[in-house]
Amino acid sequence: MRGPLIRGNGWKWLLCAPALTVLLLAASGPLLIVLVYSFLSPGNMGGVVWEFSTEGWFRVFFRRDIFEPDLVTLNHAHLTVFWRSIWLSFQTTLICALLGFPTAWFIATRPPNTRTVWLFLITIPFWTNLLIRTFAIQEVIRNNGTINTVLLRLGVIDSPIQMMFTDFAVLLGMAYVFLPLMVLPLYAAMDKMDFRLVEAGYDLYASRLMVLWHVILPQVKPGFIAGSILVFIPAIGAYVTPRVLGGGRTMMLGNLIALQFGQGRNWPLGAALAMLMLIVVVGALIVYLRALGRMEGERRG
Amino acid sequence: MKRTLAMAAMALTGSTALAHAEGVVNLYNWGNYTSPELLERFTEETGITVTVTDFDSNDTALARIRQGGHGFDIVVPSDTYIQTWISEGLFQPLDPEIVTDRGNIDPVFVDVPFDPGREYTVPWAWGTTGVIVDTSVYGGDINTIGVIIDPPAELQGRINVIPEMSDVMAMAIYYHGGDRCTTDRDVLRAVRDTLMDAKPHWLALDYGAVDSYVAGDFAAGIYWNGASMRVRLQNDSFAYGYPETGYPLWMDNAAVLADAPNRDNAMQFINFILRPENAALISNFARYSNGIAGSDAYMDEVMRDAPEINVPAELAAAGRWGVACPQEVNDIHTQIWTELMQ
Numbered sequence: 001m002r003g004p005l006i007r008g009n010g011w012k013w014l015l016c017a018p019a020l021t022v023l024l025l026a027a028s029g030p031l032l033i034v035l036v037y038s039f040l041s042p043g044n045m046g047g048v049v050w051e052f053s054t055e056g057w058f059r060v061f062f063r064r065d066i067f068e069p070d071l072v073t074l075n076h077a078h079l080t081v082f083w084r085s086i087w088l089s090f091q092t093t094l095i096c097a098l099l100g101f102p103t104a105w106f107i108a109t110r111p112p113n114t115r116t117v118w119l120f121l122i123t124i125p126f127w128t129n130l131l132i133r134t135f136a137i138q139e140v141i142r143n144n145g146t147i148n149t150v151l152l153r154l155g156v157i158d159s160p161i162q163m164m165f166t167d168f169a170v171l172l173g174m175a176y177v178f179l180p181l182m183v184l185p186l187y188a189a190m191d192k193m194d195f196r197l198v199e200a201g202y203d204l205y206a207s208r209l210m211v212l213w214h215v216i217l218p219q220v221k222p223g224f225i226a227g228s229i230l231v232f233i234p235a236i237g238a239y240v241t242p243r244v245l246g247g248g249r250t251m252m253l254g255n256l257i258a259l260q261f262g263q264g265r266n267w268p269l270g271a272a273l274a275m276l277m278l279i280v281v282v283g284a285l286i287v288y289l290r291a292l293g294r295m296e297g298e299r300r301g
Numbered sequence: 302m303k304r305t306l307a308m309a310a311m312a313l314t315g316s317t318a319l320a321h322a323e324g325v326v327n328l329y330n331w332g333n334y335t336s337p338e339l340l341e342r343f344t345e346e347t348g349i350t351v352t353v354t355d356f357d358s359n360d361t362a363l364a365r366i367r368q369g370g371h372g373f374d375i376v377v378p379s380d381t382y383i384q385t386w387i388s389e390g391l392f393q394p395l396d397p398e399i400v401t402d403r404g405n406i407d408p409v410f411v412d413v414p415f416d417p418g419r420e421y422t423v424p425w426a427w428g429t430t431g432v433i434v435d436t437s438v439y440g441g442d443i444n445t446i447g448v449i450i451d452p453p454a455e456l457q458g459r460i461n462v463i464p465e466m467s468d469v470m471a472m473a474i475y476y477h478g479g480d481r482c483t484t485d486r487d488v489l490r491a492v493r494d495t496l497m498d499a500k501p502h503w504l505a506l507d508y509g510a511v512d513s514y515v516a517g518d519f520a521a522g523i524y525w526n527g528a529s530m531r532v533r534l535q536n537d538s539f540a541y542g543y544p545e546t547g548y549p550l551w552m553d554n555a556a557v558l559a560d561a562p563n564r565d566n567a568m569q570f571i572n573f574i575l576r577p578e579n580a581a582l583i584s585n586f587a588r589y590s591n592g593i594a595g596s597d598a599y600m601d602e603v604m605r606d607a608p609e610i611n612v613p614a615e616l617a618a619a620g621r622w623g624v625a626c627p628q629e630v631n632d633i634h635t636q637i638w639t640e641l642m643q
Contacts, residue, residue: 044628045385046364066636067490077640143518162458164518165505247505248464251642262360263466264639265631 031278038271046265056268060276078256078273085253086280088171089235093182095175096231097224100182104223107183108190119187122180130177134244137173138164141245165247173241178234182227189223225292233281253277326566327352329362329373331553334426336586343573349566366391366558373558374567377425380552381467381623383415392421392556399568402575410552410592414622423571424592426527426583427552429612429620430468432542433529435520443542444616446472449523450499457502459520461513464506466638467623468549469496469523475547475621482626493637500641514539527588530609541609543616550620552592 038056040048060078065071107118125133140146141163148160163169193216201211239254246252251259253273260270328335332355340351354373356362359382365371367389378386386392395403403419416422434443439455441448449460450473462469471481473496479488504519513519514532524532529541555574557567573579580591581599590610597605604610612620626634 045382046360047367063640066493066633066640067486142513142516144516162504165507247461248507248642249503249505259639259642262358263464264635264642265360266635266639 034271034274038268038275040268042266042268046261046267048267053268056266056272059266059269060272081251081253081256082280084167084250085236088167088174088252089232089238091171092174092178092235093228093232095171096179096182097227099175099179100186100227101220103179104183104186104190104220107187108193119184122183125177125180130240131244133177134173134241137169137176138244141169141172164245165249167246167250169245170242170250170252173245174235174238177241178231181230181234185226185230186220186223189220189226193219221292225288228288229285232284236281237277324563324566325350325352326375326563326570327354327373328570329354329356329366329371329376330425331355331377332357334377334553334587336582338586339574339579339582342579342582343570346573347566347569349569351570369560371558372562374561374563375555375557375570377553377555379623380413380415380554381625383422383554383556384625386556387416387421391559393559393561393564394420395423395557395571396565396568399565400572400575402572405575405577405580405593405595407592407594413552414624416554422554422556423575424580425553425555425574426587426589427550427592428526428589429543430463430465430472430523430525430549430551431529431544433514433522433524433532433539434542435514435517435538436540437538438520443540444545445542446476446523446544446546446548448521448542449503450476450495452499452502452521456521458504460503461505461507461519461522461524462503463508463523463525464642466634468551470634470638471549471621471623472523472544472547475544475619478546481621481624482630484630489633489637493640496637496641506642511535525589526609530588530607533609534603543612543619545616545619547619547621550622 037048039052039054041051041053041055043049059075061075062072063075063077065073103122107115107122110118138145142148143160143162143164147163148157151157152160163172197215197219198211201215206214236252237254238252239258242250242252242255246255248255257270257273257277260266260273264270326349328351330353335353340353344350356365359379362376362378363382363385366373366376366386376386397403400423403423406419406424410424410427411419413419432443432446432448434448434456436443438459439448439453441453448456449462452460470492473492474481474483474488477488477491477495479485479492483489507513511528511531514522514524515535524541526541529539532539533541555571557564557571561567574583575593577593577596578599580593580596583589584591584596584604585601588604588610625631
């Protein structure tokens, strides 16, 4: 009896084969093309020529002086953009976590029948196009925008504060756009939290801070992890927000890659930068999850 | 009864077949550039409907058409790109049987370097790239690129530069006395140093919507003449300057794609925009000149005497057409540009 049964099970997975094939091709196909392109030579006015070259990857990290080709230095410009992307994304994640925690807490402590309404309100910004939301921020912070007009009228400042086209503008825009992505997983984690443990903490004479630190935070940690991943990864590749609020001067990785595929007309360099971004994101994820796993292990041990 | 039904069906299919014969033409053009009135008139006259799809840069348009399978009939790229399009066989020659009004093109624009004799393309619109300055902020001479690349204190930190490599590089090279595609290392080095020194004074490198100037986000910038005119109409402290050391002339040109599915309709459309009264519609909408002789008579009053549209005689000679530079020169430009943009 066991023989045919196993054989039957062995074949059954083949029924998934069409779906698996599509997934494999759709997920890895475009990535493979990008990988291959990063090792080719740039074509005239965009595109690629089928000649093997490592120049694209070389130029990600180094630059040859335009007028003395033998003079090779580290490509500070690219490294600056990389650093800015990672640093801004990190700050965005932090701001979202700081603002998202109280928001999620507020929702989770409402009576169950009103929670849906609050959640619904959180998701409303998603109904509006990202570009529109970004332009709305622009209206608020531009030189004769809401904030500057009010401050000028009140006599707090004499001349408008330059907020547009700065790192601050990009950070503000990203934090605003990505905040719901932090609130929702945090809420999900709090929803499952056992509030009796909080009461138990107080019964055992724990201060508010101790309860927060030793009882609540460990329980909602999965929410922080999921939220951080959901915010950090799209933030590092953000394109629209830095483009509109950064004014093309303060580029992030997404803009640098777009530049190479557009006006820079260097598709291999663009492809290499895109692959590198992928590597950075995957690397960051692995390090992050490993570190968390270890902490978890120590706690249990 | 059956016969009547069959005949009705035949009549129905007959009429749809007719509609198909009239057909469509698919236009691939810059965004916010095509006059809706122009399209309505064309449909009224020929029964052919026009669909419009936008692109936002020459590079986008070229990349998309190269991929094939686009379904477009007509595309409107800029002069510097035309040679690439022609040499890659992406255009087909204009059909002299249908495109009969080529004589309407202003003689100045017939033997252009990018398409001598106008075998493939016809003018859509042309203009200049110059500088726009808020004269209430800075009162000095504005017919110089110096206000951007060596800005006076009043303008520092309030400048926007369009992120168009060819325009910005050209103006900086002319400033240092070079030719558009010069290989003179000293000139190119000076260009790079000037631009790198100027960049800290620039607030943004953005296409900068008209409203950003009107709203006072920017006090000066490198900008196109038609867009500058739109700014002035909303805020008359802005003025447009033509750098006397040299400024780029540009022209967007309509051409029929080699694999156009509606070739004959496309040729008809090309001929349609060669007529002065139709070309004037393009100008009235986009606020640029069009290169068709006699179209001035049909243009709006505000266009006819606008300082942005009518180049002052003493500065006309400083306007220069773009050329596609050899690959090794373009490489140097790209490197300088990349250094600047990051």
